[in-house]
Amino acid sequence: xxAKESAIVQFDNVGxxxxxxxxxxxxxxxxxxxxxxxFLTGASGAGKTSxxxxxxxxxxxxxxxxxxxxxxVITMPRGDLPGLRRRMGVVFQDFRLVDHLSAFDNVxxxxxxxxxxxxxLTGPVNDMLEWVGLGHRADARPATLSGGxxxxxxxxxxxxxxxxxxVADEPTGNVDPEMALKLLRLFEAxxxxxxxxxxxxxxxxxxxxxxxxxxxxxxxGTLSDPTGALRYPPKRTSGGVEA
Amino acid sequence: xxxxxxxxxxxxxxxxxxxxxxxAASLLPRTRLGGPVPWVIAIMxxxxxxxxxxxxxxxxxxxxxxxxxxxxATVQIIEADDDLRAEQARRIAGLLREDPAVTELRMVPESExxxxxxxxxxxxxxxxxxxxxxxxxxxLAREVDDAALEELETRxxxxxxxxxxxxxxxxxxxxxxxLRTLQWMALALIALLAxxxxxxxxxxxxxxxxxxxxxxxxxxxLGGSDAQIASVFQRSILLDxxxxxxxxxxxxxxxxxxxxGRFAALDSGMVAGGSLSAVDWVILAMVPxxxxxxxxxxxRMTVLASLRKLL
Ligand SMILES: Nc1ncnc2c1ncn2[C@@H]1O[C@H](COP(=O)(O)OP(=O)(O)OP(=O)(O)O)[C@@H](O)[C@H]1O
Ligand SMILES: [Mg+2]
Numbered sequence: 001x002x003a004k005e006s007a008i009v010q011f012d013n014v015g016x017x018x019x020x021x022x023x024x025x026x027x028x029x030x031x032x033x034x035x036x037x038x039f040l041t042g043a044s045g046a047g048k049t050s051x052x053x054x055x056x057x058x059x060x061x062x063x064x065x066x067x068x069x070x071x072x073v074i075t076m077p078r079g080d081l082p083g084l085r086r087r088m089g090v091v092f093q094d095f096r097l098v099d100h101l102s103a104f105d106n107v108x109x110x111x112x113x114x115x116x117x118x119x120x121l122t123g124p125v126n127d128m129l130e131w132v133g134l135g136h137r138a139d140a141r142p143a144t145l146s147g148g149x150x151x152x153x154x155x156x157x158x159x160x161x162x163x164x165x166x167v168a169d170e171p172t173g174n175v176d177p178e179m180a181l182k183l184l185r186l187f188e189a190x191x192x193x194x195x196x197x198x199x200x201x202x203x204x205x206x207x208x209x210x211x212x213x214x215x216x217x218x219x220x221g222t223l224s225d226p227t228g229a230l231r232y233p234p235k236r237t238s239g240g241v242e243a
Numbered sequence: 244x245x246x247x248x249x250x251x252x253x254x255x256x257x258x259x260x261x262x263x264x265x266x267a268a269s270l271l272p273r274t275r276l277g278g279p280v281p282w283v284i285a286i287m288x289x290x291x292x293x294x295x296x297x298x299x300x301x302x303x304x305x306x307x308x309x310x311x312x313x314x315x316a317t318v319q320i321i322e323a324d325d326d327l328r329a330e331q332a333r334r335i336a337g338l339l340r341e342d343p344a345v346t347e348l349r350m351v352p353e354s355e356x357x358x359x360x361x362x363x364x365x366x367x368x369x370x371x372x373x374x375x376x377x378x379x380x381x382x383l384a385r386e387v388d389d390a391a392l393e394e395l396e397t398r399x400x401x402x403x404x405x406x407x408x409x410x411x412x413x414x415x416x417x418x419x420x421x422l423r424t425l426q427w428m429a430l431a432l433i434a435l436l437a438x439x440x441x442x443x444x445x446x447x448x449x450x451x452x453x454x455x456x457x458x459x460x461x462x463x464x465l466g467g468s469d470a471q472i473a474s475v476f477q478r479s480i481l482l483d484x485x486x487x488x489x490x491x492x493x494x495x496x497x498x499x500x501x502x503x504g505r506f507a508a509l510d511s512g513m514v515a516g517g518s519l520s521a522v523d524w525v526i527l528a529m530v531p532x533x534x535x536x537x538x539x540x541x542x543r544m545t546v547l548a549s550l551r552k553l554l
Contacts, residue, residue, distance in 0.1 A: 058464055060554050079468070081554070086466035096461050113467045157465075 007031045007067070008165060008196050009055065014064030016050055023062070024050050025221045032165070032198065037191050039207050040200040042218030048200040049093055049169055051218065055198065056090045056167050057081055069164070086114055089163035089195075091171045095154040097142040103129060103153045104138040110161040128156045131186065133179070147174040155183055165196040172206060184209055280447045280480070281487035287440040288491025288534050289498070291433050292527050296499040298429035299523040305422040308415060316392065316410045318379040320403050325374070331403035332377040338399060339381065344391055347382035381408075389413070437537065444484075444538045448476060448545040463553055473546040477539050484538035488531030496527065 009032035016025040025047045032038060042048050053059040054066065057073070066073040068084055076084075089110070097106045104125055111121040129135050132152035134145075142150050151174045158166060166187065172180035184206060191197045199206075207213060217224045318335060322328035332350065339345045356375050383392075389410070396408045452459065459472055503518065519527075 056464065057554060078551075078554075082463075082466045082468040084466075085464065088466075090464065092464075096457070096464070098458050098461055100458075109462070110465050113462060113465050113471065 006033060008034045008069060010065075010067040011054075012065035012067075014054065014061045014066060016047075016054060016059065017062045023221060025054075025061075028064070028223055030216060030223060030225075032196055034164075034196050035191070035194050036196055037188070037210055037213040038196070038198045039210075039213050039215045040198060040218065041202060041204075041207070041215060044202070046218040047221045048218055052090075052167050052169050052198070052200055056088055057085055086110070086161070087164045089158035089161065089166045091151075091154050091158045091166075091168035093169035093173075093200075095142075095150050097150060097153055097157075099142060102139045102141060103134055103145065106142065106153055107156045107160055110157060114161060125156075125160060128160050129153075132156050132183070148176070148179065151175060152179070152183070155186065159186060159190055162190070162193065163195060166190060166198065168197070168199045170201055171199060172201065172203065177205075180206060181209065278447070280444070280483045281490070283443045283447075284440065284484050284487030284534055284538060285491040285494065287436050287443070288488050288531050289494035290491075291436045291534070292492055292495025292530050293498050294429045294432045294436065295530060296495070296519060296523070296527055298426050298433070299519055299526065301422050301426050301429070303518065303520070303523070305419055305426075309412075309419065313412070314383045316381045316383055316408050318381060318399065319407050319409065320377040320379075321374075321405045322377075322403065323374045328374070328377050331406070332379065334402045335399045335406060336379055338402065339379070339395075342395065344384050344395060345381050346384050347380075349380045351378035351380055353377075383410075437533075440534060441537055441541050444480065444541045445545055448480065448542040449549075451476065451479070452546060452549055459550070460553065463550065469547055469550045472550060473543050476542050476546045480538050480542040481535065484535040485531075488534045491534070492528065492531045495530070496524075499527075 009030075011028050011030050014025065014028040015023050016028075017023045028051065040048050040051065050059070054061055057068075061074075069087060071080075071084070073081075073084070098109065101109070107128055108121050108125045111125070126135065126138065129138050132155060134149060134152055134156070137145065137149065142153065145153065151171065155168070155171055158168065168187070171187075172183055175183065180203075187197050187199065188210065201207065207215065215225065318339070320328055320331050320335065322331060336348060336350060339348055353375060356378055360375065392408055392410055396406070399406045399408070462472055499519070507518075
């Protein structure tokens with residue numbers, strides 16, 4: 001099996017600029033393999049969110065090639081993109097919950113968009129809310145939830161449809177260490193079921209908690225790979241990672 | 244912490260299934276798209292129904308007037324001497340009977356002429372002295388035009404210098420012209436109303452779009468297709484347009500019925516020709532349907548155009 005065939009995501013010399021500014025991402029080339037757990041680190045403003053936006057198809061790169069799920073995303077007709085997005089789960093850095101929908105309806109949204117029957121989604125959505133500790137807040141609007149609670153709703157929404165790839169932008173920024181660990185376990189459980197996980201974070205404590213993870217580091221818009229994440233076959237590390 | 248997270252036990256069927264019905268409707272806070280839209284549509288529909296009803300009534304009126312009088316003309320002979328006048332009338336009638344341009348001919352009896360003129364002249368002894376014109380009603384062949392009629396007039400003038408032929412259509416022509424102008428104005432009014440209606444729906448849809456931009460973007464990023472998102476808006480505007488359209492139809496039709504009653508009270512033969520047929524009412528009932536179609540289509544196009552700006 002060639003690297004190209006088994007890769008779930010492949011970036012080839014991707015560059016991104018907003019408007020006419022200088023590039024915020026330059027020469028980004030990497031490959032993500034199915035079932036692995038990736039961390040994306042880098043200083044604030046290094047371009048983590050920008051890279052993830054390309055990944056979850058919210059932004060078109062200014063140059064370079066991108067393949068996802070074996071298809072060329074750059075030349076893909078616009079109408080095929082929703083199909084790809086449904087195979088991903090995304091935790092946005094700013095949560096992006098729908099204001100006027102309850103926590104339950106926010107979590108149910110990806111299932112409803114995918115056409116899951118109402119009778120089939122009530123149970124899983126309630127269970128998921130229970131798991132992130134918000135069972136009693138299912139009817140609450142996002143505005144009435146704390147930052148950490150909103151973040152948990154966002155995470156529940158990202159994982160509810162059991163995506164093939166999970167992209168999480170600072171998913172534990174607003175929760176206490178114990179909840180952070182619990183959410184990390186959720187990602188790991190998903191990962192064990194075959195989901196490729198990409199988590200952007202500054203939190204090296206968190207990275208240490210996932211022994212088999214691979215690290216990509218962004219530095220002023222270019223990638224480096226302290227754990228050999230970008231090489232093929234990816235090198236497995238065990239235990240700690242130097243900060 | 245070893246407990247397995249819920250819902251991850253089985254994968255969810257992922258399809259591009261439609262996102263419709265109650266669950267899709269819950270995406271839009273209802274109040275945002277509502278507001279003035281049903282009222283604007285109701286007013287547009289009411290005015291359109293009224294204008295269309297007027298246009299149809301005018302066209303019925305013109306058609307019935309034209310049908311009654313099509314191809315008919317009247318020869319009028321004015322001559323003070325009764326005997327001479329009768330003689331002239333007889334000779335002209337004889338001439339016209341031979342003419343291929345004339346398909347039917349009727350000498351109008353003097354008593355009938357007197358009756359016709361009675362409203363103007365009154366009746367009684369004094370009137371007896373007033374000489375009445377002799378009238379001959381003609382039905383002309385289809386191909387007879389104004390020039391042929393003039394030629395006919397010069398020929399009968401040889402028998403009676405005072406004889407004149409009046410085509411009914413000739414005096415009706417300005418009336419028909421006026422009716423036609425009114426009809427065009429009604430149509431122009433309808434076009435303007437449709438345009439204003441589209442503009443109103445477009446503004447409302449854009450407004451709703453702006454108010455729900457975050458929601459739209461989120462659903463878009465969660466894999467909602469353009470068609471799914473557009474259908475949410477379509478559904479919302481469909482309800483607005485249906486309510487507004489029906490209300491407008493009731494108002495417009497009510498106004499027409501009221502006006503028709505007032506005109507009927509005039510009891511004039513001319514106006515009676517302008518009543519609406521069952522087919523006309525069906526056409527009027529279609530106005531709100533058109534409004535709904537236009538509203539839904541406009542909303543859809545507006546939403547799709549703005550979605551295309553997203554990747
Ligand atoms: N929409 C935008 N328009 C213009 N510039 C932008 C936009 N979004 C991000 N940038 C710029 O791109 C650079 C990278 O931003 P990005 O949000 O990707 O950083 P980040 O690594 O996610 O930072 P943080 O850790 O604070 O979230 C920054 O300099 C930022 O100012
Ligand atoms: Mg960021």
